[in-house]
Amino acid sequence: MIQAANPDVILLTASMDENTLKMIESLEELGINWIGMNVNMENDPRGRLEWVKYVGAILDKEEEAEEFFERELKKIEEIENSTLESDGVKPKVSYVRITDDGYTVKNQGDYSVKMLELAGGDYIFKDLNPGKDGTLKISAEEFYKAAEDADIIIYENMGAFVGTMEEFLEKGDHLSGIKAVKEGRVWVTKRNYWQSADKAADMIKELRDIFTTPHGELEETEHYLLAK
């Protein structure tokens, strides 16, 4: 299928695992050009964003890419400054994705935790694998113990879409005991949430709005939805 599409070059986002090496071997056998693009290994949203310059260089659109990057970076700086100037109490926030075999939460070093912190949130699993990116699957108990007094839960949708509080609670009876659930502050990610490295600034701004807007006044942003 890739060969039929006859691409000039493939931007390969992957790590150096066995599958990737096999894929590279196949691409080379087929004579398809590829260039590595390890955006997934960045642990800061600004680092992810910067890859636009790399793509710009490949597509001979360096100026546009540079302009885009600087504009987005400025937006993030503005949010960061407003967060730093704010003297309010930081809301305790958790990312989570619940599947049949456990609770997937972000390691402390993941880029999305950095986004949350730039937006003024206090990540409840900040002691979890410090400096390491990616996710960790933990038990229901571990999650409940840490999230019991979380102010806001961000449910990362993958699999059957969870859009309402009822659907969220179907994931486990015990979840009703969490403060964010009792106060109706569970947000779910929309379908356009994943693979939006270029939207980092907008997403951080949305998180900032979620954290600072009085409860009940904001129900939806471009990437997040309040579970009701």
Next chain:
Amino acid sequence: MKKSIRFKIVFVALVVFLAYTIMLNLVSGSISLSYKDIIDVILGNRIFTELEYNILFKIRIPRIISAILFGIALSISGFLLQTFFKNPIVGPFVLGISSGARLFVGLFILSNISIGFIESPLITIFLAAAVGSLLSMLLVLLFARKVDNISILVVVGMMIGYIASAGTDFMIAFANEHEIAALVSWSMGSFSGIGWNVLRLSAVIIIPTVVLVFFLSKPLEAYLLGENYAKSMGIDIKSFRLVLIILSSILSACVTAFAGPISFVGIAVPHIARLSIKTSNPKILVPALVLLGASFCLLADYFARTLFSPTELSISTVTSVMGAPIVIWLMVSRRKKV
């Protein structure tokens, strides 16, 4: 030692072991809760904090009950298959029955098919697993009619398992990443996140089926003594074999539907039970399987939860490590006997 005394000793030991594994799972986990804390609450000397209450009653106890129910179901299912094939190295996982159930559950998860007159997705998923189990079993039986050698039959079962897995992989190739994530997490097998609604339905399926198996002890014993003997006792062999298969498939399908495929319990537990109690008499063996199956899964779940805490292992990882050596030993010792 007299048989009756040995039975009593073994049963007391099994009851004590079950009580121990229940208590172990009750007190172990992210928050410290000692035996003394629980006894104090029972005696009214203190009350649970909200955190303790929620973790105990909404996470640990449902999980303990699911390990008990599914451990019993897998053990009895394995025992029925071993009785049917008159061989202790068969089980739902080995014969590809669990893979058949996985294929059909995968089909329902990935295609969002619903059965018109059934509103509950839980019942739908159980029926999907049951149909998958029965179809795989029927395939094994078709080959069993032509093949006498149990080793070849086991290989046939494994091949059916591979075909079913290939079918699941085929569907995955055309599914989107969200659907794949749902199927993969279910396929790992876990007692995590099983709610009271699933437990109620599982209990309604498993308990009457196990009771029925117990009441079939007499014909089961006759069947174990040989088909001619069973016939002389007035047992319709064809119908009886069909009943064995249906009961076994219902039990393994229930586990596969709600906890995912769980390996080796169905083979290992009946064998350990036979070794401990030194009898194949179903009237003695079935209650022993109930106690040991529950304890085996409780212990496996305890290791799954605590060995690498805060992360959690899949239940099949632990049951494989606990059960596979037993199966290897069993196969080697059978070879020696031959």
